[in-house]
């Protein structure tokens with residue numbers, strides 16, 4: 089919530105959180121609220137946070153519903169409703185409130201924690217449990233759904249449709265759900281504070297999708313038909329979505345015994361000619377590094393989606409951070425040119441993964457996609473992504489090609505690959521340094537020639553406009569990537585409303601770096617702000633290593649899981665605009 | 668009109684590449700190579716229809732010495748790469764070849780799971796009870812009192828029994844061969860390739876450089892006195908009590924080979940988009 093978003097008593101965006109202990113059904117109600125927002129024609133984003141318990145711990149659904157598309161969280165929440173307060177205080181830093189906020193809790197569950205009260209938010213006790221009891225089979229979370237829906241001004245039909253869609257079995261449960269929602273809406277009408285949304289913008293063909301699902305669909309669009317899987321939070325849902333989906337499109341998924349196996353399995357499948365992918369998070373990526381190098385040396389296209397979580401080590405498995413950049417860029421031993429792509433929105437998880445798969449295939453090289461928990465597990469209402477442009481194709485050797493050399497030194501560096509089954513061109517794919525035929529060689533000249541060949545492939549990559557998202561103008565630039573992009577964009581919108589201009593550069597192609605393109609994008613820039621979610625400033629170090637940045641360079645960063653909120657960026661831009 | 672060309676029958680020589688192996692003279696792996704090429708010729712497979720997948724080690728150099736498709740990957744991960752390849756390309760005959768360090772130590776977990784998964788692969792482990800390529804360190808199958816620079820007093824550890832482990836983990840075919848008997852080894856490998864599911868062939872293959880005493884293996888080996896059983900309990904008893912030198916096919920199971928849930932319907936990815944449409 090920001091002051092700027094309120095106009096004529098109607099807001100362009102509402103942030104609402106629903107919290108409670110295990111079994112309270114906050115995720116169920118949160119998902120219905122998001123669905124209702126979608127039904128009403130709004131954009132929206134739902135992220136989740138939870139305690140350490142495997143099942144049944146405290147959890148919060150954090151929603152933002154808006155008239156515009158945004159993957160950013162707002163500065164503060166307009167409303168927090170809690171079914172109960174057990175351990176919910178642990179989420180205080182993730183659910184910031186302000187004086188204008190509304191704090192709703194069941195007095196039967198005790199007072200709200202001080203951590204929330206001290207924000208100055210208006211506390212409104214609402215007997216959710218007692219209200220639910222008025223309906224036979226009613227649940228407090230459904231009452232809360234009605235309250236929150238009404239607080240943000242969602243029409244009753246939208247809520248009703250969402251409830252019906254989710255409770256497909258119908259019957260008494262549905263009737264009770266609908267009645268409880270109605271009760272909640274009636275209670276909300278008595279509140280002296282509400283945040284009714286402005287009318288939605290018309291739009292057809294929207295999707296409701298998570299970043300993990302989007303990446304999975306992008307993989308399939310990019311031609312991936314073999315996936316090896318080892319479960320890890322927060323990448324598991326990507327693999328779980330792919331499992332039945334692959335079967336439908338004629339592909340296969342194998343559950344591996346560990347990540348060492350999954351990465352080598354996809355190398356084997358790719359060697360056999362089938363575009364292949366795995367998804368993991370930091371700990372798994374660390375295990376895959378040796379074999380990624382094999383992919384580089386043996387020139388086997390593969391895609392690894394790293395849904396980043398808080399590190400180092402096991403870190404905070406369920407929460408987000410942007411600190412696998414170093415390992416993705418520089419973790420491989422030897423000089424091992426490979427591709428690193430980063431989606432910069434939930435929707436872009438689709439396009440970026442598809443792009444990575446195509447690049448991997450056409451350049452015969454491993455590609456890492458750096459998504460994160462924020463994108464991966466967020467569910468967002470997005471405009472239908474554009475249709476699939478053609479993906480990259482692998483250059484194949486023809487049967488009985490004369491004097492076939494698998495690692496021939498071509499101008500582009502890409503040489504035709506023979507697929508098993510093709511007669512007259514058999515060869516051995518090798519991680520040992522080799523000559524053009526693929527015969528292991530320890531000669532300096534072969535090492536240099538093959539090194540140059542592998543480097544040339546990435547130099548030949550023509551990324552067009554896709555290397556970054558560029559917006560705005562002016563002599564101040566904000567450089568960012570991944571899930572920090574949306575808050576920057578939102579800060580820009582606020583600054584623009586005050587007549588402050590700035591340039592947004594959100595890098596999507598991290599490797600190979602595009603220094604000439606960035607230099608052009610930053611022409612005339614006098615000040616640069618680097619925004620990232622890493623304690624040590626991995627992105628800033630990367631920029632310093634790979635690019636020449638103009639003027640003064642400042643850093644706005646913090647480790648995960650707390651997001652960088654638009655207000656922080658906006659304040660910096662504002663302070664820079666009056667020197 | 669020309670008569671359709673009939674491909675001439677292939678000989679073992681047709682499966683041998685012109686690369687000169689890096690192996691020491693007298694290394695057991697030479698004859699394992701010869702046995703593999705013989706077995707492939709005997710089965711009349713086409714070199715382009717066969718893939719030989721390996722990890723790292725002296726023995727793991729074998730793929731490039733054949734005219735088949737080869738995959739020389741990283742240390743210990745051959746079975747994983749072969750699994751991906753075979754699932755993606757069930758039309759290929761996929762052999763996995765390497766050493767005891769590669770297969771049982773760094774790759775030990777993949778060995779267990781390859782046995783369990785029972786994909787139609789043939790895993791040939793050239794067991795010399797030593798790490799040859801890194802110049803003589805003990806492997807999981809090294810005798811506890813064998814002394815080396817890295818373990819001057821011996822490891823003091825009991826040897827790993829790969830055949831028993833393979834059986835317990837679910838391998839569908841278990842055999843032992845001796846590189847000094849190329850025709851016997853070729854016969855066993857041929858049978859392993861034909862048997863459905865995961866076939867495990869342990870080949871005693873002396874490292875003449877770091878374990879010269881293994882030259883005496885030729886006196887120790889003897890063919891198994893009874894035919895292969897398909898009864899895991901009986902096989903377990905036999906393998907547990909075996910002296911480590913009886914050769915031949917020891918177990919032939921009847922588990923159906925793994926078949927991936929490959930897509931039967933062939934929708935287009937765009938057909939999946941309706942799941943997300945509001």
Ligand SMILES: Cc1ncc(C[n+]2csc(CCOP(=O)(O)OP(=O)(O)O)c2C)c(N)n1
Nearest residue numbers: 723724725726742766767768769798799800
């Ligand atoms: C990850 C990794 N660790 C260690 C090595 C070094 N290394 C190469 S071969 C080898 C062992 C080879 O022994 P074995 O598999 O028994 O094969 P042999 O050489 O005896 O045929 C080791 C440890 C390596 N290449 N990679």
Ligand code: SF4
Nearest residue numbers: 691694725799874875
């Ligand atoms: S070191 Fe041993 S295993 Fe390696 S090639 Fe020489 S004899 Fe063979």
